[in-house]
Amino acid sequence: MTTLYLFVFAQSHDEFRLPELSSVAELNGIPYTLPLKPEDRDPTRPFMVIGLGKEDHAQILARRCILIKFVSVYEFYGQGSTYEELHAANRASRPLWEKFIPDTSFRFLVTSYNHKIPQSRQREVIESFSYMDFLGPINMKNPDITCAVLEEYFDTRGTTRSKHQGDGNFRQVFFGRLIEEGTARNLIVKFDVKKRSYFGNTSMESEISLLMANQTLASPGKIVYDPFMGTGSMAYPTAYFGALVYGSDIDGRQMRGKDKKSPGVIRAATQYGVASRIVDLCTFDVTHNPWRCGELFDAIVTDPPYGVRAGAKRLGRKRELSDRQRQLCEEHRMNPSSDDQPYIPPTRPYELSHLAADLVLLARYLLRPGGRLVFFLPTVTDEYEEVDIYTMLCEGMEVIANSLQDFGSWGRRLVTIRKTTSEKYPSPTFEPIHEPKVDHVPAHKDFREKYFQGFKPKEERGASKDSSTTPV
Amino acid sequence: MVRLITHNLLACHVKDCNTNNFPLEFKDAQIELRETEFNPEFVRGIIPKLEWKALVDTARELGDTTLPLELPEMLDDDFLKNLHHVLLEIHVEDGVMICANCKHVYPISNGIPNMLLAEHEIG
Ligand SMILES: C[S@@+](CC[C@H](N)C(=O)[O-])C[C@H]1O[C@@H](n2cnc3c(N)ncnc32)[C@H](O)[C@@H]1O
Ligand SMILES: [Zn+2]
Numbered sequence: 001m002t003t004l005y006l007f008v009f010a011q012s013h014d015e016f017r018l019p020e021l022s023s024v025a026e027l028n029g030i031p032y033t034l035p036l037k038p039e040d041r042d043p044t045r046p047f048m049v050i051g052l053g054k055e056d057h058a059q060i061l062a063r064r065c066i067l068i069k070f071v072s073v074y075e076f077y078g079q080g081s082t083y084e085e086l087h088a089a090n091r092a093s094r095p096l097w098e099k100f101i102p103d104t105s106f107r108f109l110v111t112s113y114n115h116k117i118p119q120s121r122q123r124e125v126i127e128s129f130s131y132m133d134f135l136g137p138i139n140m141k142n143p144d145i146t147c148a149v150l151e152e153y154f155d156t157r158g159t160t161r162s163k164h165q166g167d168g169n170f171r172q173v174f175f176g177r178l179i180e181e182g183t184a185r186n187l188i189v190k191f192d193v194k195k196r197s198y199f200g201n202t203s204m205e206s207e208i209s210l211l212m213a214n215q216t217l218a219s220p221g222k223i224v225y226d227p228f229m230g231t232g233s234m235a236y237p238t239a240y241f242g243a244l245v246y247g248s249d250i251d252g253r254q255m256r257g258k259d260k261k262s263p264g265v266i267r268a269a270t271q272y273g274v275a276s277r278i279v280d281l282c283t284f285d286v287t288h289n290p291w292r293c294g295e296l297f298d299a300i301v302t303d304p305p306y307g308v309r310a311g312a313k314r315l316g317r318k319r320e321l322s323d324r325q326r327q328l329c330e331e332h333r334m335n336p337s338s339d340d341q342p343y344i345p346p347t348r349p350y351e352l353s354h355l356a357a358d359l360v361l362l363a364r365y366l367l368r369p370g371g372r373l374v375f376f377l378p379t380v381t382d383e384y385e386e387v388d389i390y391t392m393l394c395e396g397m398e399v400i401a402n403s404l405q406d407f408g409s410w411g412r413r414l415v416t417i418r419k420t421t422s423e424k425y426p427s428p429t430f431e432p433i434h435e436p437k438v439d440h441v442p443a444h445k446d447f448r449e450k451y452f453q454g455f456k457p458k459e460e461r462g463a464s465k466d467s468s469t470t471p472v
Numbered sequence: 473m474v475r476l477i478t479h480n481l482l483a484c485h486v487k488d489c490n491t492n493n494f495p496l497e498f499k500d501a502q503i504e505l506r507e508t509e510f511n512p513e514f515v516r517g518i519i520p521k522l523e524w525k526a527l528v529d530t531a532r533e534l535g536d537t538t539l540p541l542e543l544p545e546m547l548d549d550d551f552l553k554n555l556h557h558v559l560l561e562i563h564v565e566d567g568v569m570i571c572a573n574c575k576h577v578y579p580i581s582n583g584i585p586n587m588l589l590a591e592h593e594i595g
Pocket of ligand 1: 200202203204227228229230231232233234248249250251254284285286287302303304305306
């Protein structure tokens with residue numbers, strides 16, 4: 001039997017909300033139903049009524065979904081665009097709440113979204129529920145049950161209004177009984193980059209890292225790999241959710257930091273109590289990788305180099321070596337030193353659309369069937385088209401989520417791809433030139449150049465630089 | 473780190489080094505033992521990915537003789553615990569890994585192996 005629950009979502013990263021809910025539900029084997037009307041599952045709205053088979057399931061979701069708010073999950077009794085409608089619905093829900101009539105202690109809360117309700121009307125609202133005839137004592141501090149009325153107002157930011165102006169002109173009002181406080185948002189503070197013992201200018205903010213970790217379906221017994229590990233931002237929440245993690249990077253110093261003794265990534269993992277779940281860190285160019293076989297990982301989670309700050313590189317070079325460089329190469333050959341020594345192998349730039357297509361091919365090889373690739377793709381907002389994502393896909397790999405984080409003229413898309421095939425594929429060759437499978441140039445092609453030209457429309461691309469947020 | 477599970481999953485990847493390029497040989501290995509939580513499902517699940525002989529030989533070289541030469545048919549708890557220990561709790565912190573075929577030397581420092589190739593090795 002399905003029971004309806006009212007969920008309160010954080011107003012943050014709207015497009016990530018339903019993909020996260022779907023991932024956490026899949027991970028825990030939780031069937032759920034979304035509202036039928038599109039406007040009722042609009043992720044820009046704070047409330048959503050979701051059907052679940054068990055109350056336990058609501059708890060599991062509230063404890064793992066980063067985008068579910070603190071005071072957040074209610075057994076749903078009714079909603080309406082007026083109080084008449086709400087009360088009619090609530091009367092019809094009587095079988096759900098009549099068990100609380102005889103002797104349950106209770107309190108009523110009246111809250112709102114995008115508005116502040118004056119105290120006098122809060123009292124009126126509570127009195128309008130007197131037909132429920134709860135006989136137990138009112139207890140504001142420690143009641144057996146908390147019932148809440150939640151009024152949703154349209155966003156009026158940017159307009160000047162007096163304090164309670166528009167009171168009562170809500171879009172929708174909801175009513176239910178509080179059953180669970182979402183705790184997952186506490187993790188955003190726990191994994192705060194600024195409080196981490198090791199981070200760098202490529203570190204990913206904690207909320208996004210957590211969302212990415214949820215997209216991987218991280219849980220005990222799984223192995224997850226980040227081939228552009230850097231300072232390891234996604235490894236920590238992924239390991240915290242129980243998975244074992246591998247990381248590699250072309251530049252060992254990104255994973256080590258300055259401390260000569262213990263690698264930075266291990267120090268940060270120790271701070272979170274997950275050091276033993278970082279299986280290993282390796283230094284190599286992912287386009288020349290030493291993995292002995294495929295189908296190793298349950299997920300690959302990564303933030304590929306965009307080519308702006310943490311430039312995309314690969315081994316090899318376009319131009320001839322200077323004598324000095326040739327000598328260095330020779331020295332390295334005769335006497336290989338560890339990766340924290342000054343020798344840095346020659347690298348050449350790696351264009352983003354090639355890198356993205358290569359990453360999908362690599363994931364198809366390295367993921368076990370059903371495994372997921374979760375990664376960010378930066379893109380030019382005005383030029384992006386849905387088909388861009390498909391220019392990098394290959395057979396056996398299917399996009400299951402694609403959520404935009406919008407920074408204005410540019411943005412980045414968190415893409416989740418599932419390996420749907422159980423065929424065996426060879427390791428990709430990383431040939432520099434890809435024949436485009438689709439006759440289409442994606443907006444993320446030459447992202448670095450577009451970035452430094454300030455994302456001008458195609459016709460007027462010149463040489464000036466944008467001053468907005470810098471992609472890393 | 474380098475744990476033996478990792479050692480068992482990495483091969484020499486120098487261009488055209490395709491035979492006898494696995495397993496890499498440890499030299500001057502500095503070993504540390506570190507406890508890791510035991511997850512029998514994980515250990516069971518990774519077995520099909522392992523090169524058994526290479527694992528047993530490497531473990532023995534490093535002084536652990538708990539694994540049988542042949543993968544047993546019955547995977548009882550004692551066996552899984554030994555395998556868990558060999559795969560995840562033996563860490564090579566410093567030393568080198570050498571390819572038996574092309575002799576490329578992969579150095580390990582503070583537990584991180586440098587698997588980067590030089591320019592003439594990538595073709
Ligand atoms: C955007 S950063 C990743 C940041 C990371 N998520 C963190 O938390 O710090 C990209 C990383 O990719 C690495 N990189 C660039 N080209 C590479 C390649 N061909 N193979 C492996 N790593 C590469 C860079 O050294 C850099 O650390
Ligand atoms: Zn070799």
